[in-house]
Amino acid sequence: MEELVVKVDGKEYKVFVEETEDGRVLVHCGSDVYEVETKKDAEPTAIQRLHSQQSAAFDKFEVVAPLPGLIYDIKAKEGSSVKQGQSLFILMAMKMENDITSPKDGILKEIKVKKNNNVNRGDVLAIIE
Amino acid sequence: MGSEKIKEFLNRQKDALNDKMAAELQHKKGKLTARERIGYLLDADSFMELDSFAELKNTELEAKKREGDGVITGHGTINKRPVYIYAQDFSFMGGSMGEMHNRKISNIMELALKTGCPCIGLLDSGGARIQEGVAALDAGGKIFQLNTLSSGIIPQISAILGPCAGIAVYSPALTDFIFMVKKTSYMFITGPDVIKTVTGEVIDFESLGGFEAHEAKSGVSYFSANSEKECLDMIKILLGYLPQNNLESPPYFAANDSASRETKKLESIVPEDPKKTYDIHEVIEETFDKKSFFEVHPNFAANVVVGLARLNGNVVGIVSNQPKVLAGCLDINSSDKISRFVRFCDCFNIPIVNLVDVTGYLPGTNQEHNGIIRHGAKILYSYSEATVPKISLVLRKAYGGAYIALVSKNMGFDKALAWPSAEIAVMGAEQAVSIINKKELAAKNSDKLKESLVEQYKETYLNPYVAAKLGAIDTIIEPKDTRIVLIKCLEMLLSKREKRPAKKHGNIPL
Numbered sequence: 001m002e003e004l005v006v007k008v009d010g011k012e013y014k015v016f017v018e019e020t021e022d023g024r025v026l027v028h029c030g031s032d033v034y035e036v037e038t039k040k041d042a043e044p045t046a047i048q049r050l051h052s053q054q055s056a057a058f059d060k061f062e063v064v065a066p067l068p069g070l071i072y073d074i075k076a077k078e079g080s081s082v083k084q085g086q087s088l089f090i091l092m093a094m095k096m097e098n099d100i101t102s103p104k105d106g107i108l109k110e111i112k113v114k115k116n117n118n119v120n121r122g123d124v125l126a127i128i129e
Numbered sequence: 130m131g132s133e134k135i136k137e138f139l140n141r142q143k144d145a146l147n148d149k150m151a152a153e154l155q156h157k158k159g160k161l162t163a164r165e166r167i168g169y170l171l172d173a174d175s176f177m178e179l180d181s182f183a184e185l186k187n188t189e190l191e192a193k194k195r196e197g198d199g200v201i202t203g204h205g206t207i208n209k210r211p212v213y214i215y216a217q218d219f220s221f222m223g224g225s226m227g228e229m230h231n232r233k234i235s236n237i238m239e240l241a242l243k244t245g246c247p248c249i250g251l252l253d254s255g256g257a258r259i260q261e262g263v264a265a266l267d268a269g270g271k272i273f274q275l276n277t278l279s280s281g282i283i284p285q286i287s288a289i290l291g292p293c294a295g296i297a298v299y300s301p302a303l304t305d306f307i308f309m310v311k312k313t314s315y316m317f318i319t320g321p322d323v324i325k326t327v328t329g330e331v332i333d334f335e336s337l338g339g340f341e342a343h344e345a346k347s348g349v350s351y352f353s354a355n356s357e358k359e360c361l362d363m364i365k366i367l368l369g370y371l372p373q374n375n376l377e378s379p380p381y382f383a384a385n386d387s388a389s390r391e392t393k394k395l396e397s398i399v400p401e402d403p404k405k406t407y408d409i410h411e412v413i414e415e416t417f418d419k420k421s422f423f424e425v426h427p428n429f430a431a432n433v434v435v436g437l438a439r440l441n442g443n444v445v446g447i448v449s450n451q452p453k454v455l456a457g458c459l460d461i462n463s464s465d466k467i468s469r470f471v472r473f474c475d476c477f478n479i480p481i482v483n484l485v486d487v488t489g490y491l492p493g494t495n496q497e498h499n500g501i502i503r504h505g506a507k508i509l510y511s512y513s514e515a516t517v518p519k520i521s522l523v524l525r526k527a528y529g530g531a532y533i534a535l536v537s538k539n540m541g542f543d544k545a546l547a548w549p550s551a552e553i554a555v556m557g558a559e560q561a562v563s564i565i566n567k568k569e570l571a572a573k574n575s576d577k578l579k580e581s582l583v584e585q586y587k588e589t590y591l592n593p594y595v596a597a598k599l600g601a602i603d604t605i606i607e608p609k610d611t612r613i614v615l616i617k618c619l620e621m622l623l624s625k626r627e628k629r630p631a632k633k634h635g636n637i638p639l
Contacts, residue, residue, distance in 0.1 A: 005331065013329040030329030067455050067491060094456035094488040095526075095557050097404045121493060 001028075061104060063126040065119040069093025076102075078111045082128065089113075089125055102128060145181045145196035151220040160313065161357050163201045163216035166251050166290065170361040171214065175205035180233045187227070187261045195221050198229040202237045204246070207368055213241035216251035219291050224254035226297060227261045231268035234300075238275040245374035247284040249364065250304065256295030269296050276303035281476040284371045288360050289314035289350070292334075302349065305473055306367065306425075308360050309340040309350040316343060316350070348429040348462060366423060370437040370444045371477055378478050379444035384418040388441045388616045392416055395608035399486075403525055403552065406453040409434050412484060412524070413447060416612050422447070425470060430462035431455075435470040437479070441616045443623065446474035448535070449484035452525075459531055460491035461504045468507035468637075475515035480619060483521040483542075487531040489556070503638040508534045510637045513541050516629060518622035520544045520615065523551040523593065523602070538601060543625065544618045547602045548611075551593035558583045558591060 001016045016028040027034045073090040076082055082102045089100040102108075106128040113125050151162035161169070167176055179202050184194045199221035204213045215234050217224040234250075241248035258265050279285060280303065287301035288308040293316045301307050301316070309316070317338035324330050324337070336342065343350035352367075354360035372379050398411045413422050417438040424436035432455035435448050448467055450457035459467075474481050490501060512519065512534065520543060521536045532553055538545050547553070555561065562582045563570065570579060589595070596602040606614050 012331045014325060014331050015329060030325070030327050032329075067458075068493065092404075094458050095404065095559075096406055096452065096456040096488060098456050099406060099453060121495070 060109070061106065061128040062124045063088060063100065063103065063128060065091060065100070065121055065123045065125055067091070067093045067098070068120050069098065069118075071113050071115055071117045071119060071125075072097060074111060074113075074115060076108050078108055080108050082106060082108050091119070100125060104128060142181070146178070151218050154220040160291065162220070163218040163251065163253065166357065166361065167201060167203075167205070167214060167216050169358060170249070170251075170364060171205035171207055171212075172209065176203055176214075177205060178203040180236060183229045183233055185227050185229050185261070187264070189260050190227075190258075193222065197221070198227055198233065199224055200230045200233050202233045204237065204240070207365055210368070210373060211244070211246045212249055212368075213237045213244075213246055214249045214251070217253045217291075217297075219253040219255075222258060224291070224297075225256060225258035226254055226265055226269055227258040228264040228268045230258070231265060231272055235268070235271040235275055238272065238279065241283055242275065242279045245283060245376065247286065247368060247371065247373065248279065250285075250287045250300060252287060252289050252293045252297060252301060253291035254294070254297040255292055256297050266296065269299075272300050273303060276300055280305075281375060283374045284368070284477065286364055286367065288364060289316055290357055290360070291315075294318075294320055306351045307343075307349060308352045308354060308363060309343060310354050310357055310360050311340050313357065314350075315339055344426075344428045348426065348465060351426050351429075353428070367437075370423065370439075370479075375476055375478065381442050381444075382439065384421075384439060384442040386418045386441075388613065390612055391609045392612045393609040395611055399524055399548075399550070399608070401550075403550070406456070408453055409449045409451045409457075409484060409486070413438065413449065416484075416615065417445075417447070418442065426466050430460070430466045432457055432460065433463035433466055435466060440482070440612075440619050443619060444479055445619065446470060446479045446481045447484065448481060450487045452486050455491060456488050457486055458488050458491045459505065459508070459534075460496055461499055461501050464501070464504040464508050468511040471508075471511040471515055475511075475517050478517060480518035480520070480622065481512075481515065482615060482619070483519075483535050485521060485523045485527050485532075485535045486525040487528065487535065488526050489528050489531055505530065505534070506638045509540065510635070514629070514635065514637075515541070516625075516627040518543055518619065518625045520618050520622070521546065522606075522611070522615070523547040523553060525550050525552060526557075527551065527553045528557060529555050536601075538603070543622055544604070545596075545602050546604045546606055546614065546618070547593035547596070548608055549593065549605060551596075551602070551605075552591040553593060553596045553602070554590045558586045561590070562586055 001018045004015055004017055006013055006015055013029050018026045020026060025036050025038050027036050070092040071089060072092040075087045075089060084102055084104045086102045087099045088102050091098045091100050108126060109129040110127040113119060148162050148164045155162045182196050183198055184196060185198050199218045200215055202215040215237055238248055285304035286306050287304045290310060298316050315334050315338040321332055321334060321337055340350060340353045344353045352363055354363055370379060392415050394415050395412060399407055417440055421439040422436055426435060432451050434451045438445055438447055471481060519541060523536055527536050533540055536542060536545050566582050593602050593605050597605055
């Protein structure tokens with residue numbers, strides 16, 4: 001049995017993977033057992049790091065929309081350095097111009113939205129490194 | 130009586146009060162001992178310890194027993210006011226809650242309730258003492274019962290100064306306020322080990338139940354301090370706003386701030402453009418007695434700001450919207466935050482002042498499916514139930530249900546004030562026009578028509594005069610008179626007495 005740490009929906013789980021004699025693959029997670037299909041020769045996919053607000057180990061940081069609305073203005077340039085608290089976007093929501101600020105100091109690596117885009121709560125607006 | 134008896138007593142007491150073992154363990158971790166914490170918090174030489182010779186009865190643990198059974202209990206004064214206090218000693222069996230440990234705590238809680246004095250718990254415990262089984266659990270039940278019976282009669286404050294696991298968390302959860310210390314406190318029902326066994330999930334103490342999880346996500350913790358001493362200092366500050374019990378008024382401290390001070394700065398703090406946001410903290414600082422604001426739950430549901438402050442020396446509870454977070458709208462967490470605070474103020478005779486600038490409720494299936502209906506109803510219930518003076522000032526927006534919840538005189542607010550910038554209506558212009566003028570706009574879909582209808586709606590409805598004509602707003606004031614008027618209203622309402630029909634208790638939506 002092989003011990004692995006897997007991440008599902010942002011939560012980490014310690015699991016034991018077992019290959020049975022008849023070729024099935026079982027995954028033991030806590031007190032549950034799951035039978036899974038495995039792909040051989042699969043293309044390695046880029047593992048997306050989900051951000052954790054407490055962890056400084058992650059160096060990518062996603063700026064998300066706190067409520068649904070419209071991107072009214074983009075206040076900083078892609079590639080520029082930004083400070084914690086600096087205004088990055090104006091999000092028009094609930095009839096107000098909401099300031100979306102940078103959660104930390106860093107480089108505004110990527111802006112993922114354009115002016116007049118509609119966004120939902122939780123949509124990623126930018127990545128700070 | 131011979132001096133031998135006295136000598137024996139002094140020796141026994143020396144052993145019982147010996148802090149050496151605790152000091153060795155705690156100081157290594159950079160923490161204070163239970164006795165040191167009490168010594169720091171209470172007035173010097175005021176502490177009288179009770180039950181210092183109590184010992185566990187369980188025969189299995191006979192060899193390990195120590196006087197006091199892992200908790201220091203007693204009474205003393207804080208700024209000359211009597212309080213009852215208990216502090217768990219982590220150096221004895223992990224601060225675990227055995228039968229006698231729990232009995233000691235319920236003893237002082239009973240005295241606190243009988244004498245109408247605040248009760249403070251300094252928690253530092255791994256949870257129930259396994260070997261003592263049901264005896265420990267049942268004795269713990271008495272603590273929870275006393276927390277509940279005392280609720281609304283005496284202020285109950287808990288500080289989590291270390292681990293607080295399993296049944297140890299329930300007493301704090303029943304109290305009025307919980308303090309946590311950054312990087313020191315943890316609270317959870319089931320710890321990381323148990324979670325890993327049952328669900329396989331891997332998580333550390335800090336992420337699971339540290340101060341960040343509880344101050345921002347769960348809302349279980351109300352205050353986060355940077356150190357143990359700062360935490361104890363904050364408890365003292367909090368007590369300064371509270372009466373000893375529900376039969377007393379909150380303490381009055383003459384203000385170092387004139388009652389006739391104009392607040393012209395408010396005109397520039399709140400932007401003229403209703404679409405622009407601002408920080409409500411600035412409004413609070415300018416209006417209430419200088420430096421008197423003590424924010425409660427600062428990092429939970431930040432779209433609403435609540436806390437204790439003073440107006441010309443009198444304690445008030447402030448409930449306000451924070452326009453720069455989530456556009457100041459209401460949602461599930463802020464409904465809980467407001468209702469809890471309003472009910473606390475009502476318990477302890479603290480008048481409430483609302484500063485209203487709310488655009489509505491946060492839309493979305495997430496809110497709907499998690500019960501914004503029943504959580505939002507808590508706000509209506511708490512304000513209607515409250516018999517303390519309730520004053521509401523509309524700064525800018527007050528729409529729909531949020532208007533009723535935070536301003537409506539018929540719902541129980543004693544005074545409803547408004548600035549000239551107030552917009553009080555069922556809903557905003559664009560939304561309203563799309564509903565009321567649906568047919569017109571369907572027939573002739575022109576942006577110009579819509580614009581003119583929106584302007585018309587704004588002129589007709591989005592001002593305080595419509596409400597004032599109906600008596601729904603009783604006074605419109607200039608921002609520069611805000612402090613002066615709020616003080617006058619408050620002082621006029623301090624003698625308010627209101628009856629409620631007798632009943633066992635209501636059925637607040639939970």
